[in-house]
Amino acid sequence: MNKVLMSGNNIIGEAAIRAGCRFYAGYPITPQNELTEYMAEHMRKAEGGVFIQSESEVAAINMIAGASATGARVMTSSSSPGISLKQEGISSMAACELPGVIVNIMRGGPGLGNIRPSQGDYFQATRGGGHGDYRTMVFAPATCQELADLTMDAFDAADKYRTPVMILADGMMGQMMEPIIFKSPAPRVYPEKFMLRGAGSGKSKFIRGLLLDPIDAEEHNWKLARKYEVITEHETLCEEHNLEEADMVIVAYGTAARIAKGAIKRLRDHGMKIGLFRPITLWPFPELKLRALSAKVKNFLVFEMSTGQMLEDVRLALQGYAHIDFHGRPGGAVPTPAEFANVVARLYNKRD
Amino acid sequence: MAKIIFQKPKSLKEKIFHYCPGCGHSIVHRLMAEVIDEMGIQGITIGVPPAGCAVLAYNYFDVDMIESPHGRAPAMASGIKRMLPDRMVFCYQGDGDLAAIGLAESFHAANRGENITVIFINNAVYGMTGGQMAPTTLLNQKTTTSLAGRQTLLDGYPVKVSELFSQLEGSAYIERCMVNSPAFVNKTKKAIRKAFECQKAELGFSMVEILSACPTNWKMNTIDSCQWMDDVMSKVFPPGVFKDVTKATKKAAEVPS
Numbered sequence A: 001m002n003k004v005l006m007s008g009n010n011i012i013g014e015a016a017i018r019a020g021c022r023f024y025a026g027y028p029i030t031p032q033n034e035l036t037e038y039m040a041e042h043m044r045k046a047e048g049g050v051f052i053q054s055e056s057e058v059a060a061i062n063m064i065a066g067a068s069a070t071g072a073r074v075m076t077s078s079s080s081p082g083i084s085l086k087q088e089g090i091s092s093m094a095a096c097e098l099p100g101v102i103v104n105i106m107r108g109g110p111g112l113g114n115i116r117p118s119q120g121d122y123f124q125a126t127r128g129g130g131h132g133d134y135r136t137m138v139f140a141p142a143t144c145q146e147l148a149d150l151t152m153d154a155f156d157a158a159d160k161y162r163t164p165v166m167i168l169a170d171g172m173m174g175q176m177m178e179p180i181i182f183k184s185p186a187p188r189v190y191p192e193k194f195m196l197r198g199a200g201s202g203k204s205k206f207i208r209g210l211l212l213d214p215i216d217a218e219e220h221n222w223k224l225a226r227k228y229e230v231i232t233e234h235e236t237l238c239e240e241h242n243l244e245e246a247d248m249v250i251v252a253y254g255t256a257a258r259i260a261k262g263a264i265k266r267l268r269d270h271g272m273k274i275g276l277f278r279p280i281t282l283w284p285f286p287e288l289k290l291r292a293l294s295a296k297v298k299n300f301l302v303f304e305m306s307t308g309q310m311l312e313d314v315r316l317a318l319q320g321y322a323h324i325d326f327h328g329r330p331g332g333a334v335p336t337p338a339e340f341a342n343v344v345a346r347l348y349n350k351r352d
Numbered sequence B: 001m002a003k004i005i006f007q008k009p010k011s012l013k014e015k016i017f018h019y020c021p022g023c024g025h026s027i028v029h030r031l032m033a034e035v036i037d038e039m040g041i042q043g044i045t046i047g048v049p050p051a052g053c054a055v056l057a058y059n060y061f062d063v064d065m066i067e068s069p070h071g072r073a074p075a076m077a078s079g080i081k082r083m084l085p086d087r088m089v090f091c092y093q094g095d096g097d098l099a100a101i102g103l104a105e106s107f108h109a110a111n112r113g114e115n116i117t118v119i120f121i122n123n124a125v126y127g128m129t130g131g132q133m134a135p136t137t138l139l140n141q142k143t144t145t146s147l148a149g150r151q152t153l154l155d156g157y158p159v160k161v162s163e164l165f166s167q168l169e170g171s172a173y174i175e176r177c178m179v180n181s182p183a184f185v186n187k188t189k190k191a192i193r194k195a196f197e198c199q200k201a202e203l204g205f206s207m208v209e210i211l212s213a214c215p216t217n218w219k220m221n222t223i224d225s226c227q228w229m230d231d232v233m234s235k236v237f238p239p240g241v242f243k244d245v246t247k248a249t250k251k252a253a254e255v256p257s
């Protein structure tokens, strides 16, 4: 298969269409506009494809919920402030068990923040984000190839578990260009019984999340919780890089992990044994894999482009079995690998 | 053989409405079900009830339905209709839902000319949450959040949705009706039919605004509620057809080429 050179935002769009996504709604926001524009151009060319530029992110998420209910593969994308607006809809999709893919190309926050790459939406993405007891699966690609692969996988996961799935990347990933190969997507598996397409001559169906009887609602919540348990058990993904004989492990995802790899390369050249643990699914977090690592390694450094959000999951995973340092650059600041290497070297030399 | 002249519409389930006595929702549900039956579209109809007293409408309508978050039904319905253009898709919205929290979604669905039908229940209050002021609450009307009556300086003015939406080029059919007398009920049914026919003919956005009693939150009995709609409510929200492109379309079609 041929390699193609595309930018991150366009890759997500192309991968989605190739994966059979046939409905996209979105509202412009930097740094993800190229994705909306890509969908405007290419979704309408795909057979049966629908693109709507919605009046808001609130409308976009509800449009994809409606289209998802009909049985279509659906996607919306936005950046941080817009993702905040989608949260009621994401909660509703989780409650109604509607599959769909939501792309967050994160920017600096809080508030309007800025349009620089950031990782400040980790909590929002991994803790459900909206109201109620639910989770969304979160994929955190770190290369353009992963943007393509994980976008396709996100559609499969959304169908398999009938749940909204998030792709969490940042402005850097959205703008970056790398050569990639689009894999051929697996044929879709999604039973018709979940689709709302008019009852025909059969029995009418309804899809709802409102359960006024607390016992019914509790049962529904436990049903969702059991689904999340299965996801936690089967769907964690991570990359382990240079872990052999490491005496210090950096934990980072997405763009931060790329920077960390650059730093590690420099430091290894100076004989420092540093590895990288990169969660690829942020929820479910690869907790057990990370904990197992603490049997060998006693020094961890969490690096995020935030004030420390994934840090909490690392603490929960390591349960005090190892020492954890943190380095963060919030608000859209992105360190170079050289800058970060200095930070790591200082901590490496101070380790027990 | 006995001739059946009146029976429960097929498109209504065997369920007892949970609506209060005298509530307009029950009447409108029945009218819609009759229209759906008469048009033979039960199997191809998909309804979207958002939060509001009628959010449980799927318990009554025997058609495919999906609940929507408060105000968002027209966005959801847009998604459904775009994927299934040959199905009949309706939203069933209250006035808080359509004219306050969901104004953007409704306005833009109308403006895009989404080929859907909105049944808009204007009862001048928030029914489900216990009778707070709605965007359609009349001046001086008392609600639990406008205790001294709605004041223009504090609360602004009743929103006239039919007038507004009829200005949008995407809207095809907009009528305001009432369900406080048998004659008006019949008229409302005709309007609902017309709106659905409009969708069937793919003419664009259709909406029927229905002035509807909420005796519980108006703190009136049913008879007084019907009277109040005649004397007060319909003066602010005059019934009538505000937009009808079906005529224009017909005429254009009749013009010999």
Ligand SMILES: Cc1ncc(C[n+]2csc(CCOP(=O)(O)OP(=O)(O)O)c2C)c(N)n1
Pocket (backbone or CB within 6 Å): B051, B052, B053, B054, B070, B093, B094, B095, B096, B097, B098, B121, B123, B125, B126, B127, B128, B129, B134
């Ligand atoms: C985001 C959100 N805000 C508020 C509510 C609470 N709520 C439910 S229905 C409703 C208003 C109902 O009034 P209306 O739309 O006029 O319909 P009615 O009940 O009168 O038929 C409100 C405020 C909600 N469900 N969701």
Ligand code: SF4
Pocket (backbone or CB within 6 Å): B018, B019, B020, B022, B023, B024, B025, B053, B123, B127, B128, B213, B214, B215, B216, B217
């Ligand atoms: S509260 Fe009002 S709108 Fe709601 S069911 Fe009762 S009468 Fe109808």
